[in-house]
Amino acid sequence: MPGTPDTPDRAVPAVRLGPAPVVAETEALTALAGAGVAGALEAAVVLGRDVPPPGVGRTLHRWEVLATLGAADLVVARTLEPHLDALAILDEAGLPGDPDRPDARWGVYAAEGPGARLEARPGATRADPGDATGATGPAAPAGWVLSGRKPWCSLAGAVDHALVTAWTDDEHRGLFAVDLRQDGVTVEDGTWAPSGLAEVRTTPVAFADVPARAVGAPGWYLRRPGFGWGGIGVAAVWHGGAVGVARRLHDQAQRREPDQLALMHLGAVDAALTASRLALGDSAAAIDAGTADGAAGTLLAARVREVVAGAAEEVLRRAAHALGPGPLSQEPEHARRVADLALYLRQHHAERDAAALGRLVAGPGSPW
Template sequence: MITWEARPAHGLLETAPPKPLPLPRSTASIGGDLRTLYAAGALDLPQPGTGGLVGRWAALAAIGRIDLTLARLAEGHTDAVAILGEAGLTPVPGALYGVWAAKSGGTGAVLEDGRLGGTVRFCSGLSLLDRALVAAGDRLVDVDLTDPGVQRHPDTWQAVGMDASDSGDVVFDGILVSADTLIGPPDWYIGRPGFALGGGGVAAVWLGGAAGVFDGVVAYLRETGRADDHQLAHLGAMHAALRSAETLLLHAAGTIEQAADPWHVASTCRAGVEHAVREILDHAPRLTGASPLGRDRRFAQRLADLGVYVRQHHAERDLAALGRQVLDAGESV
């Protein structure tokens, strides 16, 4: 069981790796683990804007270190609860939430004549969740996923990484939207202060996933009982990348709520953590060689999961946007 009563004194990551989930995992088993966390209160995290971001992000990193598919769903639920709280609303008791806002390849939800339509890709938890906050144009809609107008297409998710995240396309077929299911005014969702804070929370999950890969590398070296200088160099590089990302997240957690431009802080943080994750993904298989990639399902799955999940960062597009922020701000650092 995951509990957050005792967080690390200095940092976001615990010193010792957590107990992993049993294998094989499945959508059903991840759903059961998510319900267990929810029932135990382990998803009741400090709300953004209350000064508790270190504890919030430490919890998200801890779940990511255990399993990234579980963390993907946990982060989505906690983000939805934070969004509702920022709007002055209360979640439906007992409901697990997601946030479905992707606009990929010309798809996306639309709101016309009081009805929700369109296709949203990359909807995680499409069969496991009870409700979802769906971005439709400039509005955010709280959708009851038992509505017959919610059409799920899990077969569209073909990834090996994040395979148990219960993801896929969702088609909304003329769902009636009432005033009490609209969250905030037009353009509120991406314009609110909490949008940047939520982006930092995703980076915390990436950090946890990277730490899980690092745990696997250390376990491999200890099991083999030997490490040559080349392997030690890779291990040192991974350690430096992981601690650099953790330090960046800690700095962001302590400053972003008071920052004049919180999205600049979040963008910088996400870019730095993404860079560290790519370092981990590069060094880990070069250190271990082929054996654990072919013979250790947990290690291979961690690498595959992390490679898919970190692509929530849009690579050069996000870096270009960050560069534009820096140039427009007239700052040299």
């Protein structure tokens, strides 16, 4: 029998996105439920070795790991997703992480904000966190130095390394790997008091002449195929979070005979999650087939994120209408899951991202 609201069932099933579900990782992934940021970061190194990067033939597997984490615990998923994304970015660039710290926990900080600007300038590095020369390609200088402030750095006080974007001139940004334990790095207090993802603290970080290693040439971070793929990975976590909420709705139907309205909500949730699942599965197939690069990859990522975000918001709305105030006021796990997902979904920019998708399909020729 499923757990009661006071004693939830901790055995979180894997989230299936295709015919071959996650099997080997399921027990380990679901055991992370409730582990928090510290527990997630403890698991990060092992998980980083086990989860394949996108585009190597096992992208659906990667999406299912992320979705299963999202269904188990969104704080854990939100902690692990940037670490896995950083490893995939480094792999795409043909670079190792920190050779001296193979157990490094990574963040990815690419947001911009008013009143905060991080700049990179060529310079000799002291205690270079990368290889002995700092070389990343023919056009790369020997080393870089970061100065300024970077906003919206989630878990900067918990991870020890990060990939950060910084301005190399007035028009171009580059991506840099930096050891956050160095002198000159200050994780600021900031103001962060959300009801969702409360443990995933987000603050500005100040850099004062901090050595860093270039990852690709300026502009590479946004131009690379994996940029859109990483965005789809985040959507896979959203899908998992929505599945977690939807399972509470399905559980309600097992506890008592659903009336017609309850069945209507359950059916609508199933349709939304099916659309989301198919979009993620289709994206994995396209990425592995090599048909999701360049403009095609940008369009695919925008479509998938729009579908998944819309489905997740539909699940939140339907679950609230069908379940009423009881679970939100008397079941801390469900209330926390709803709050976490609602905040996490705001990485999708709602109508602005829908308009961006519209712009991508507004050219000549029908996209359908």
